[in-house]
Amino acid sequence: MPFTKTHPLKLFLREISYHRTLDEPDREAILNLPMRVRKLDAGSYLVREGSAFEHCSVLVDGFAFRQKLTGDGSRQILALCIPGDAVDLQNMFLDNSDHSVQMLTSGTIVDLRKQDLQELVLARPAVAAAVIQITLAEASILREWVVNVGRRDARERIAHVLCEFAVRLEARGIGGDDGFELPMTQEQLADTTGLTPVHVNRVLKALEADGLINRKRRHIHFPNWRALQQAGDFSRQYLHLPPEDVLHDQHGLPAVS
Amino acid sequence: MPFTKTHPLKLFLREISYHRTLDEPDREAILNLPMRVRKLDAGSYLVREGSAFEHCSVLVDGFAFRQKLTGDGSRQILALCIPGDAVDLQNMFLDNSDHSVQMLTSGTIVDLRKQDLQELVLARPAVAAAVIQITLAEASILREWVVNVGRRDARERIAHVLCEFAVRLEARGIGGDDGFELPMTQEQLADTTGLTPVHVNRVLKALEADGLINRKRRHIHFPNWRALQQAGDFSRQYLHLPPEDVLHDQHGLPAVS
DNA sequence: CGTACGTTTGATCTTTCTCAATAATGGTGG
DNA sequence: CCACCATTATTGAGAAAGATCAAACGTACG
Numbered sequence: 001m002p003f004t005k006t007h008p009l010k011l012f013l014r015e016i017s018y019h020r021t022l023d024e025p026d027r028e029a030i031l032n033l034p035m036r037v038r039k040l041d042a043g044s045y046l047v048r049e050g051s052a053f054e055h056c057s058v059l060v061d062g063f064a065f066r067q068k069l070t071g072d073g074s075r076q077i078l079a080l081c082i083p084g085d086a087v088d089l090q091n092m093f094l095d096n097s098d099h100s101v102q103m104l105t106s107g108t109i110v111d112l113r114k115q116d117l118q119e120l121v122l123a124r125p126a127v128a129a130a131v132i133q134i135t136l137a138e139a140s141i142l143r144e145w146v147v148n149v150g151r152r153d154a155r156e157r158i159a160h161v162l163c164e165f166a167v168r169l170e171a172r173g174i175g176g177d178d179g180f181e182l183p184m185t186q187e188q189l190a191d192t193t194g195l196t197p198v199h200v201n202r203v204l205k206a207l208e209a210d211g212l213i214n215r216k217r218r219h220i221h222f223p224n225w226r227a228l229q230q231a232g233d234f235s236r237q238y239l240h241l242p243p244e245d246v247l248h249d250q251h252g253l254p255a256v257s
Numbered sequence: 258m259p260f261t262k263t264h265p266l267k268l269f270l271r272e273i274s275y276h277r278t279l280d281e282p283d284r285e286a287i288l289n290l291p292m293r294v295r296k297l298d299a300g301s302y303l304v305r306e307g308s309a310f311e312h313c314s315v316l317v318d319g320f321a322f323r324q325k326l327t328g329d330g331s332r333q334i335l336a337l338c339i340p341g342d343a344v345d346l347q348n349m350f351l352d353n354s355d356h357s358v359q360m361l362t363s364g365t366i367v368d369l370r371k372q373d374l375q376e377l378v379l380a381r382p383a384v385a386a387a388v389i390q391i392t393l394a395e396a397s398i399l400r401e402w403v404v405n406v407g408r409r410d411a412r413e414r415i416a417h418v419l420c421e422f423a424v425r426l427e428a429r430g431i432g433g434d435d436g437f438e439l440p441m442t443q444e445q446l447a448d449t450t451g452l453t454p455v456h457v458n459r460v461l462k463a464l465e466a467d468g469l470i471n472r473k474r475r476h477i478h479f480p481n482w483r484a485l486q487q488a489g490d491f492s493r494q495y496l497h498l499p500p501e502d503v504l505h506d507q508h509g510l511p512a513v514s
Numbered sequence: 515c516g517t518a519c520g521t522t523t524g525a526t527c528t529t530t531c532t533c534a535a536t537a538a539t540g541g542t543g544g
Numbered sequence: 545c546c547a548c549c550a551t552t553a554t555t556g557a558g559a560a561a562g563a564t565c566a567a568a569c570g571t572a573c574g
Binding site: 050066068070071072074075076078089090092093094095098099118121122123125126128129131132133135136137138139140142143144145146147149150151152193194233237238240 | 307323325327328329331332333335346347349350351352355356375378379380382383385386388389390392393394395396397399400401402403404406407408409450451490494495497
């Protein structure tokens with residue numbers, strides 16, 4: 001079966017299935033939700049802080065980030081969204097969004113109607129449970145970010161973010177073994193770590209000098225994965241991913257295509 | 258009806274009801290859950306990072322906090338729990354806890370069996386929806402904390418935490434109009450803001466000198482609420498509380514006693 | 515080929531941390 | 545009730561991580 005004919009919600013469904021086993025009717029119900037596929041440019045907004053939305057989006061392709069601005073205009077990035085992530089579960093049940101979501105790269109999203117999703121959750125307990133689990137796992141990542149930004153120095157923060165991103169990509173089956181394309185400018189990396197772009201630059205160079213990363217433009221490679229994890233005080237526990245040996249084993253996962 | 262005969266889950270149920278209207282059978286089901294009431298001393302653990310639990314706790318009386326340690330042993334406080342908060346919804350659906358929860362003061366908790374809660378959620382869509390909303394609101398607070406610690410200076414951070422705590426207390430009908438008892442040492446406040454105790458002390462004194470707070474031991478009073486909010490870049494939006502005028506109006510809320 | 519954006523570099527300045535000591539405060543046993 | 549102890553709060557001096565300011569350098573792309 002050709003790759004291009006993959007259902008746009010494939011990754012999302014797989015993500016859900018990690019958390020909770022859904023039976024066939026549940027999966028059917030999700031896949032048959034009325035949806036609209038949209039292509040977006042880098043920088044376009046998926047959600048704008050303070051506004052209410054009719055639909056919830058799932059990221060199919062490309063990257064996005066959550067962000068919030070302070071009163072004096074500085075920005076904090078709150079999460080990185082990768083393909084398969086539900087971008088605004090918040091808006092499904094809360095009235096207006098407490099943060100913005102913006103595309104990091106160009107990409108594709110699927111819009112689902114808020115109403116439909118609410119009905120789905122109310123009608124299908126297993127889906128509700130899966131949504132709860134996804135939300136809880138996301139909260140766990142947020143807690144780790146609070147720690148990262150609150151109690152780690154610049155070097156640790158950056159190493160940690162790199163580790164997290166790499167592991168999450170790999171868990172979704174995206175990104176290669178020999179590094180990945182970091183879809184961020186150093187300024188954006190600064191806004192995710194609570195640092196200045198200048199300092200991010202210096203730390204990246206230091207990490208490179210210490211042999212923890214190789215960079216070629218935005219492409220990052222980890223010559224010493226273990227050392228990088230250590231430098232970033234990183235442990236994958238908080239991501240609540242399935243055990244590593246399951247990741248590369250497609251058996252038991254729903255074949256959606 | 259005497260205050261002492263209040264049902265221990267009263268505040269929790271009220272909190273749930275803010276988010277979603279539950280019908281009588283739903284509320285009954287929650288109140289009839291088998292439960293165990295326990296009194297705990299300050300400092301005792303409700304949840305320990307990395308371990309699995311049989312039950313989920315709801316804080317009835319006293320205060321608690323979520324925390325995580327870094328590799329080098331420093332601590333970050335991730336959330337303050339006030340009476341009526343469910344302390345470990347995480348453990349209800351995720352296998353082992355990604356952080357610890359510890360009592361800040363002495364207090365009382367109610368343990369509910371994990372199993373029972375799961376069944377409740379699976380059987381009652383409205384309860385599931387309420388749990389999702391509570392979890393989403395908690396995530397929103399976490400996002401604000403990332404911003405606080407990532408992009409605000411010491412003075413703003415501390416003012417912000419004070420505002421948040423005061424507003425949350427008031428929304429639960431706890432704490433007085435003329436200030437409140439901050440149940441934290443300056444060291445703990447440092448761990449919630451990503452600062453050192455020494456610096457927290459200096460900032461508190463500065464806030465006092467500027468007429469933004471009055472302190473008498475741990476009791477804090479806000480002579481100029483508006484100015485403090487401004488100093489902390491605080492806006493209650495992210496707390497997803499019901500509109501202010503509903504708060505002091507008990508009509509429409511379930512009378513649980 | 516020039517413009518715009520991102521990266522890199524240097525010099526200087528600030529906030530916050532660290533270390534260290536002293537003073538309150540609350541609780542405890544006698 | 546008092547003396548003592550353990551926390552917690554306060555203060556000072558010096559150090560350091562990271563911010564700020566400013567400029568030069570690359571690279572992509574129209």
